[in-house]
Structure formats: structure tokens, C-alpha cells
Amino acid sequence: MDYALQQLLNALAFGAEYSLVALGLAVVFSIMGLVNFAHGEIIGVSAYSVFLAAALGLTSPIVAVLLAVAAAALAAVAFERVAFRPVRYAPTTTGLLTAFGVSIVVQNLFMLLISPKPQSVSILNGLNQMWFFGPFAVSSLQVMELIVSGLTILALVLFLNRSTLGLAIRAASRDFATVRLMGIKANRVIATAFAISGALAGIAAVFIIARRGSVSPDLGFSLVLKAFVACVIGGFGSLAGAAAGGMLLGFIEVGLLVALPQEYGGFKDALTYVIIVALLVYRPEGLLGQRVELGDKEI
Amino acid sequence: MARFEVSQAIEETASPPAAVAQPRAALTRSLIGGLVTSLPVLVVGLLILNFAPTYYTYLALGAFVNLIVVVGLQVFMGNSNIANLGHSAFVGLGAYGVAILSTPLAMKKLSIPNAPFGFATLQLDPVSSALIALIMVGIVAAVSGKVISRLSGVAATIVSLALLIIVHSVFLNWTNLFKGNQAFFGIPKVVGLPWMMVFSVVVIVLARLFKDSRWGLQLRASAQSPQAAAALGIDARRLRLMSWVLSALICGLAGVLYAYFAGTISPKLFYFQMIFNTLAMLILGGMATVTGAVTGVIVLSVGLEFIRSIESGVTIAGIQLPQLLGLSGVALGVVIVLCMAFRPSGISGRYELDELLSRLFRRNAK
Amino acid sequence: MLSVDNLVVRYGAVSAVRDLSLKVGRGELVALLGPNGAGKSSTINALTGLVTPASGRIVLDGQDISRVRTEDRIRAGLTSTPEGRHIFANLTVGENLRLGAAIRRDPKGVRQDIERFLALFPVLSERYGQAAGTLSGGEQQMLAIARSLMSRPKLLLLDEPSLGLAPKIVVQIFDFIGELKAEGLTLLVVEQNARQALRFADRVYVVSAGTLRHSGPPSSLADEHGLFNLYIGG
Ligand SMILES: Nc1ncnc2c1ncn2[C@@H]1O[C@H](COP(=O)(O)OP(=O)(O)OP(=O)(O)O)[C@@H](O)[C@H]1O
Ligand SMILES: [Mg+2]
Numbered sequence: 001m002d003y004a005l006q007q008l009l010n011a012l013a014f015g016a017e018y019s020l021v022a023l024g025l026a027v028v029f030s031i032m033g034l035v036n037f038a039h040g041e042i043i044g045v046s047a048y049s050v051f052l053a054a055a056l057g058l059t060s061p062i063v064a065v066l067l068a069v070a071a072a073a074l075a076a077v078a079f080e081r082v083a084f085r086p087v088r089y090a091p092t093t094t095g096l097l098t099a100f101g102v103s104i105v106v107q108n109l110f111m112l113l114i115s116p117k118p119q120s121v122s123i124l125n126g127l128n129q130m131w132f133f134g135p136f137a138v139s140s141l142q143v144m145e146l147i148v149s150g151l152t153i154l155a156l157v158l159f160l161n162r163s164t165l166g167l168a169i170r171a172a173s174r175d176f177a178t179v180r181l182m183g184i185k186a187n188r189v190i191a192t193a194f195a196i197s198g199a200l201a202g203i204a205a206v207f208i209i210a211r212r213g214s215v216s217p218d219l220g221f222s223l224v225l226k227a228f229v230a231c232v233i234g235g236f237g238s239l240a241g242a243a244a245g246g247m248l249l250g251f252i253e254v255g256l257l258v259a260l261p262q263e264y265g266g267f268k269d270a271l272t273y274v275i276i277v278a279l280l281v282y283r284p285e286g287l288l289g290q291r292v293e294l295g296d297k298e299i
Numbered sequence: 300m301a302r303f304e305v306s307q308a309i310e311e312t313a314s315p316p317a318a319v320a321q322p323r324a325a326l327t328r329s330l331i332g333g334l335v336t337s338l339p340v341l342v343v344g345l346l347i348l349n350f351a352p353t354y355y356t357y358l359a360l361g362a363f364v365n366l367i368v369v370v371g372l373q374v375f376m377g378n379s380n381i382a383n384l385g386h387s388a389f390v391g392l393g394a395y396g397v398a399i400l401s402t403p404l405a406m407k408k409l410s411i412p413n414a415p416f417g418f419a420t421l422q423l424d425p426v427s428s429a430l431i432a433l434i435m436v437g438i439v440a441a442v443s444g445k446v447i448s449r450l451s452g453v454a455a456t457i458v459s460l461a462l463l464i465i466v467h468s469v470f471l472n473w474t475n476l477f478k479g480n481q482a483f484f485g486i487p488k489v490v491g492l493p494w495m496m497v498f499s500v501v502v503i504v505l506a507r508l509f510k511d512s513r514w515g516l517q518l519r520a521s522a523q524s525p526q527a528a529a530a531l532g533i534d535a536r537r538l539r540l541m542s543w544v545l546s547a548l549i550c551g552l553a554g555v556l557y558a559y560f561a562g563t564i565s566p567k568l569f570y571f572q573m574i575f576n577t578l579a580m581l582i583l584g585g586m587a588t589v590t591g592a593v594t595g596v597i598v599l600s601v602g603l604e605f606i607r608s609i610e611s612g613v614t615i616a617g618i619q620l621p622q623l624l625g626l627s628g629v630a631l632g633v634v635i636v637l638c639m640a641f642r643p644s645g646i647s648g649r650y651e652l653d654e655l656l657s658r659l660f661r662r663n664a665k
Numbered sequence: 666m667l668s669v670d671n672l673v674v675r676y677g678a679v680s681a682v683r684d685l686s687l688k689v690g691r692g693e694l695v696a697l698l699g700p701n702g703a704g705k706s707s708t709i710n711a712l713t714g715l716v717t718p719a720s721g722r723i724v725l726d727g728q729d730i731s732r733v734r735t736e737d738r739i740r741a742g743l744t745s746t747p748e749g750r751h752i753f754a755n756l757t758v759g760e761n762l763r764l765g766a767a768i769r770r771d772p773k774g775v776r777q778d779i780e781r782f783l784a785l786f787p788v789l790s791e792r793y794g795q796a797a798g799t800l801s802g803g804e805q806q807m808l809a810i811a812r813s814l815m816s817r818p819k820l821l822l823l824d825e826p827s828l829g830l831a832p833k834i835v836v837q838i839f840d841f842i843g844e845l846k847a848e849g850l851t852l853l854v855v856e857q858n859a860r861q862a863l864r865f866a867d868r869v870y871v872v873s874a875g876t877l878r879h880s881g882p883p884s885s886l887a888d889e890h891g892l893f894n895l896y897i898g899g
Pocket of ligand 2: 705706707748824825
């Protein structure tokens with residue numbers, strides 16, 4: 001019982017993290033058609049900001065958390081301004097490759113300017129403790145991950161449904177030109193979408209730092225690959241699909257961890273991807289996606 | 300990105316002028332085009348073969364492998380206009396295929412004594428090994444291609460990445476067969492520069508023939524304007540599958556050749572680093588053409604070698620600079636980003652080398 | 666209020682608008698007529714800035730807005746209801762109206778305006794919380810016009826408000842357009858349905874193949890060499 005509960009919590013916590021990152025990808029994709037491969041490096045910038053601040057004497061975990069989120073949001077907006085704006089109206093593949101290039105640049109800058117080796121960051125270790133509820137021992141980090149992700153998604157939903165800018169983002173995902181006809185600045189809508197996407201990545205970064213206690217140049221890369229897969233399985237561009245896909249991915253992974261014998265544990269990732277690809281054979285448009293033809297992007 | 304004329308591609312598909320009317324003439328033209336395109340490669344190869352010191356020969360061999368990979372990549376990306384970020388999986392499969400089949404038994408006893416399916420006690424000659432390895436690559440490509448050709452552009456790209464991770468993870472974890480993350484050594488070194496040049500030319504000509512074939516044209520047309528192509532009765536899925544498999548086989552061949560010249564391989568060679576390098580080469584050169592692939596490899600191979608020499612710490616005016624790990628990565632990324640922003644069609648643009656030359660001639664004649 | 670001089674719009678090699686000049690005075694309703702592909706929508710889109718003209722000058726209230734971004738033109742008091750309505754299908758009726766007022770900073774006034782349009786179009790009020798994509802064509806057109814008006818424009822550009830609507834609804838829509846004019850709004854209306862467009866028009870421009878063919882009062886159309894039949898018909 002204890003074991004089953006523990007695994008359930010595992011799956012939910014993993015799933016929550018994937019959902020956060022996948023949502024960040026989906027927000028940007030839905031309005032710009034940009035497949036943001038540099039999303040992992042936004043997580044990286046966030047983590048390295050915390051590392052640098054700690055190295056310079058920052059001790060308050062709360063400030064570190066705020067810094068992580070702010071740095072990620074800023075990095076996302078900066079990437080858009082510098083690299084993605086020139087290819088805003090270009091075909092999807094051009095944007096995708098640009099983002100891939102940005103990802104390579106930033107990862108290597110971490111190596112060049114800081115170090116190729118993992119650097120230890122202990123400032124957020126306090127988040128990762130054991131909590132005891134009667135007979136149950138649970139990881140505080142996982143509980144927080146679940147709650148914070150839930151609240152974040154709720155806040156995102158409220159923002160998208162209540163605020164004018166939120167409405168504009170939803171509208172822009174279908175018809176950008178007409179949003180501009182409402183007098184809403186295109187750049188502002190896009191910057192907001194990137195800031196949201198970055199903030200979601202920053203929250204994920206907090207949990208990653210707390211869990212690993214270190215940062216490394218490829219910190220966000222493999223996580224983002226999984227988040228992409230979550231997006232694809234949920235239906236690329238659909239926000240609900242991204243969240244659902246992330247959760248599903250969490251459950252598949254933990255399910256495999258439980259089911260696979262110890263010595264085959266290394267095949268977990270491979271099998272996860274195989275399962276996902278197999279699902280795609282039956283639903284090429286993803287679980288919640290609409291049939292999109294090759295064109296992918298309008299405008 | 301691939302900015303060849305939509306209308307032109309569609310028109311040529313609708314009423315294939317040369318391909319149907321005079322099949323042989325078109326074939327010859329395409330063949331000659333391919334040979335012209337591979338001329339620079341031959342010249343560079345011959346120069347190195349005759350004049351360069353061993354160190355450069357070794358570098359050149361690596362560059363030739365990259366060339367074949369990039370040409371393979373062009374076959375899929377250039378024609379279907381879908382980004383492929385998983386092609387080094389096929390390079391790895393080709394390399395490991397021949398490693399497992401052709402490594403001498405004495406060596407295998409050391410490296411993979413517990414290999415399943417009797418591979419530990421099997422040793423084939425290099426040629427049959429290569430053929431079997433390529434058949435394996437073809438099978439994996441056909442299966443993965445079935446999925447990829449059904450998906451929309453973005454999803455197809457993500458799945459190509461998933462394929463890379465699956466294959467890499469199998470290399471790492473199926474230690475009895477692939478030796479995990481340790482180097483697999485003892486592969487017979489049977490390929491030198493001459494063979495590498497022969498295969499490079501073959502592959503370039505092949506890519507050119509595919510591009511100019513009815514299938515290549517139709518695929519490019521459908522990438523430019525899916526609806527219009529569908530209205531003409533073009534089956535884009537089948538064409539994407541076709542180019543995916545051909546692309547994979549060429550990449551697999553690159554892997555085979557790499558294993559046969561280096562003698563030692565390890566999984567990390569066939570992971571993201573190779574994707575970064577070859578993708579940047581193709582983008583810089585221009586992915587719409589085979590000429591672009593060749594150009595990109597030549598330019599970036601030289602450029603990267605220069606940067607690597609700085610990266611490992613140079614002495615300038617008596618001052619020893621520190622190691623700058625990551626510099627080549629930054630350069631590759633910057634090349635990609637700048638190209639995409641300012642010249643998405645790459646150095647060579649829309650025209651193949653032979654087309655460019657004949658245009659020049661015609662202009663001069665006038 | 667609006668004056669356009671020597672407007673040229675090109676799409677690659679295609680010239681959609683060639684050297685077009687027109688004027689719209691304060692409080693006027695001007696109709697822009699012409700056959701399919703004449704360049705009417707291109708003109709409208711050039712006025713809002715959604716397409717960039719190759720050359721030409723656009724002056725709104727004495728201010729040259731030719732180089733101004735779409736967003737800022739809307740803020741300057743010009744707006745358009747695009748051809749084919751372009752309501753935000755995934756947003757509700759209410760959300761569409763709120764977005765229409767995105768540039769306004771008076772929440773109370775916005776609320777009052779929403780009330781007003783709901784009273785004016787009772788169907789919209791019934792469908793207030795429903796996704797706008799589920800409305801009928803006529804309802805969508807009403808929503809689209811109401812959404813444009815939410816920004817309190819000085820000048821409204823209407824691109825084919827009758828597109829795809831039943832004759833009865835078309836009459837309703839033009840009745841409403843007449844009311845807007847009576848309230849003092851300046852309008853430039855592009856129409857295929859010339860009879861309806863001419864009901865309230867002060868002046869008419871006729872374009873074909875991107876070039877201005879005729880301008881004058883509505884009555885001039887009937888007498889001048891069968892112009893009406895030549896370009897418009899019906
Ligand atoms: N985005 C575009 N790209 C290329 N050509 C275009 C584009 N938009 C319009 N055109 C061309 O410009 C010309 C004018 O088009 P426009 O839409 O302005 O006509 P219109 O007068 O509004 O016609 P309709 O009454 O059918 O709406 C047409 O020949 C059209 O094919
Ligand atoms: Mg029109």
C-alpha cells in the first residue's frame with residue numbers, strides 16, 4: 001500500500017513537472033508556430049542564475065526561487081527579441097532550426113563561461129526533505145511539485161480566461177492579424193507568451209535544482225525533449241493536450257520503473273519513447289489535437 | 300527555407316517535361332550534374348591523398364564521413380522540408396552493425412564474449428558485413444519511416460529525435476551486444492581515402508538522381524504546397540517514406556565507412572554532437588541542393604578545425620590561452636541562427652553547381 | 666477625415682491596387698464597389714496596415730499614418746471589420762466583445778457598451794457565454810461589427826458585411842449601418858451588394874483591376890454609360 005502510494009506520488013510529481021515544461025512549449029507554439037528547442041536552455045539560464053547568485057553570497061531560498069522564475073522569464077523574452085523575431089513569419093522548419101541553434105549556443109556558453117562539469121548548488125536543498133504523515137513517508141519536494149504545478153496551471157487558466165492579454169493570447173493562437181486589428185500590440189502579446197513560457201520553465205528549474213543539488217550545461221535539454229514528446233502525444237499546440245500529455249508521460253515512466261526488472265532499468269527511456277511512438281501510430285494528431293496538415297502554421 | 304520555385308516544382312510535376320518526355324536525356328543530365336557536383340570533393344580528396352601529412356589524411360577521412368552523412372540528411376530534409384534530428388542513429392546502426400559482424404573472433408572474445416544470437420562466434424568478411432548492416436538499417440528506417448511519414452512536420456521532427464534517443468539508449472544498455480559506453484575496438488580497418496572518395500561520389504550522384512527524379516520532384520512540390528500536390532494525386536506519405544529510407548541508408552553507409560576506417564567506435568560518436576555538426580553543415584551550405592550539402596561540409600570542416608585549434612588552448616605572442624571548451628559549439632549554433640535569420644537558403648541557394656555553371660556560360664555566350 | 670493618395674499594393678509580381686486615390690469626409694458613408702479581385706480588400710488591409718503598400722500616402726485627420734503600425738492606427742481611431750468576419754472562434758461572444766475594447770481604459774464605459782450591443786442584438790445576448798465559432802454567419806457578422814465598434818472608432822472600414830448572408834439579414838445589417846451613420850460615425854463600406862450599399866451612401870468609388878474607374882454620388886452610377894451593369898450588375 002505504502003509502495004503503491006509512493007509510486008502514485010512519483011508519477012504525479014514527474015507528470016506535473018513534464019506538464020509545466022510542456023505547457024511552456026505549447027503556449028509559444030500555439031501563437032507563433034515556434035518549436036522552441038531552446039526551452040531547455042531557459043531552464044539552464046534560470047539554474048545558472050541561482051548558481052551564480054549563491055556563489056556571490058545569496059543565502060535566502062525564497063529570493064533564489066524568485067530569481068529562478070524571473071531569470072527564466074527574462075531569458076525567454078530575450079531569446080525572442082534576439083533570435084526568434086527575425087524568423088517570426090518564416091516557415092515552421094526555419095523557426096525550429098533557429099531554436100535548435102540557440103539551444104546549442106547557450107549550452108556551449110555555459111561550458112565556455114562556467115564549466116563543462118556539473119557545479120553544486122545547495123541553496124534549495126532545504127526543499128527536499130522527508131515528511132511523515134503517520135506511517136507514510138513522502139518527499140516534500142514531490143508534494144510541493146504537485147501542489148505548485150497545480151496552482152500554476154490554475155493561475156495560467158485564470159489568466160488566459162480573464163485578463164485582456166490572456167484573451168489576446170488565446171485569440172492570437174488562431175488569428176494573429178485580427179488580434180492586431182483590435183489595437184493590441186503583436187510584440188506585447190508575443191513577449192507575454194514568452195514570459196509565461198519562461199516563468200513555467202523557471203518553476204520547473206527550482207524543482208530540478210532542489211532535487212539534483214547541482215547544475216550542468218545540459219540540465220534542461222533532455223527534460224525538454226520529454227516535454228516535446230508530451231506535447232506531441234497531447235496534440236501539438238493544444239494547452240490542455242500538453243498538460244495531459246505531461247501527466248501521461250509521468251505515469252508511463254513510473255509504470256515502466258515499477259514493471260521493469262532492475263537490470264533492464266536503463267531501457268526505461270527507450271521504452272517510454274517506443275510506447276509513445278506506438279500511440280502516435282494510432283493517433284497521429286495526438287490525444288487532444290486536431291488534424292493538422294503539413295502546413296502547420298498559418299499567416 | 301528551401302526556396303525553389305513552388306510554381307516551377309508543381310508545374311514540372313504536373314507535366315513532367317524532361318522526366319517523362321525524354322527519360323534518358325534527363326537521367327544523363329542529372330548524372331552529369333551529380334558528377335560535376337562531386338568534382339570539388341574529388342579534387343580536395345586527390346590533393347590530400349598526394350600531398351597531405353597523415354594527420355590531415357585522418358581529418359579528411361572524418362570529413363568525408365560527415366560529407367556522406369550530410370548528403371544523406373539532404374536527401375530527406377532538402378526534399379521533404381521536414382527537419383530530421385535523428386539521422387545519426389542510422390550512422391550508429393551502420394557502424395555497430397559492421398563492428399558486430401566483422402570484428403575478428405579473437406577480438407570479440409575480449410570485447411563482447413556474451414553476445415547473443417551467436418554473434419560472439421561469428422565473423423564475416425567486411426563486404427557481407429556491410430551489406431547485412433545496411434539491410435538492418437533499412438529495416439529500422441522502414442519501420443520508423445512508416446510512423447514519421449504519417450505525422451505532420453513538427454511531430455515528425457520530434458519523433459526523429461525520439462528515435463535517436465531510443466537507439467542511443469539501446470547502444471548504452473544492451474551491453475552484451477554493443478559494449479555499453481565503452482569503445483568497441485578491433486574492427487578491421489579496410490577503408491582508406493580512395494574508397495571513401497569513391498563512395499562519396501556514388502552518394503552525391505545518388506542524391507542528385509533522387510532529387511531530379513519524378514519522386515524527388517513530387518516530394519518537393521508536396522512540401523511546398525501540400526494541398527496543390529494532393530490535388531494532383533501525389534501520395535506525399537509514400538514519397539516521404541521513400542526519401543527517409545534512402546536518407547537512412549546513406550547515413551548507415553557513412554557509419555559503415557567510419558567503422559572501417561577508424562577501427563574503434565563508441566555510442567557518443569553517434570549522438571547529438573554529430574547531429575549538431577552535420578545539421579549546421581547542411582544549413583550553412585543550403586539544404587535545397589546537393590551542392591549545398593557539399594559546400595557546407597567543405598566550409599565548416601575547415602572552419603571547425605580552425606576553431607578546435609583555438610579551443611584546445613593556443614599560444615599567441617608567447618601567451619598561452621586557456622582551453623576554451625564549448626567554443627566550437629557556440630560557433631556551430633551561431634552559424635545556424637545567423638543562416639536562418641539572414642540567408643535561410645544557405646551559401647549555395649537554389650541552384651546546383653552544374654546549373655550555376657551552365658547559367659554562367661549562357662550569360663557569357665550572350 | 667481620411668485621404669488616400671496614389672496607393673499601390675503588390676503581392677510579389679501581382680499588382681492588386683494601382684495608384685488609387687480616395688477621400689472620406691467626416692460623417693460620410695462612402696461605398697467602394699467593384700468586381701471580385703478588384704483590389705478592394707487589399708485597399709482596406711493597406712489602410713489598416715495589415716498589408717504594407719508599395720507606395721502611397723494615407724492621411725487620417727491630418728496625420729500621415731502610412732508608416733504607422735496596425736496597432737497604433739487602431740489607437741488613432743480607425744478600425745476595420747475584415748472580410749469573412751474573422752471573429753475569434755475559440756473565444757466566447759463576451760470575450761470577443763471585450764477584446765474589441767482592448768485599447769480602452771474605462772472599464773465602466775466598456776461594460777455599458779457591451780450592454781448596449783447586447784440590447785441591440787438580442788441573439789448575441791442569448792449566446793453570450795458560447796464559443797463564437799458556433800454562431801451562425803449572420804450572428805457572426807453582427808458580432809464582428811459590434812466588436813469593431815467596441816473600440817469607439819472615428820472611422821469604420823467594413824469589408825463586405827453582406828458576405829454569405831441571407832437577403833433579409835443583409836437588409837438588417839444595412840439598417841444598422843444606416844443607424845451608425847445617423848449617429849455620426851464615418852464609414853467606408855466595401856460591398857458586392859451594390860443596392861444595399863447605395864441606400865445610405867453619400868458617395869461611391871468604383872474600382873476594377875486595382876484602378877479607380879469612377880467616383881461620384883450614387884445617382885451618377887445609373888446614368889453614366891451603364892457603369893453599374895459593367896462593373897457591378899444586379
Ligand atoms: N495575399 C495575397 N497574395 C497574393 N495575391 C493576393 C493576395 N491577396 C490578394 N491577392 C490578389 O490581389 C488581387 C486583389 O485581391 P482583393 O482581395 O483585394 O480583391 P477584392 O476586390 O477584395 O475581391 P473580392 O470582392 O473577391 O473580395 C486579386 O487578384 C488577388 O488574387
Ligand atoms: Mg475582398
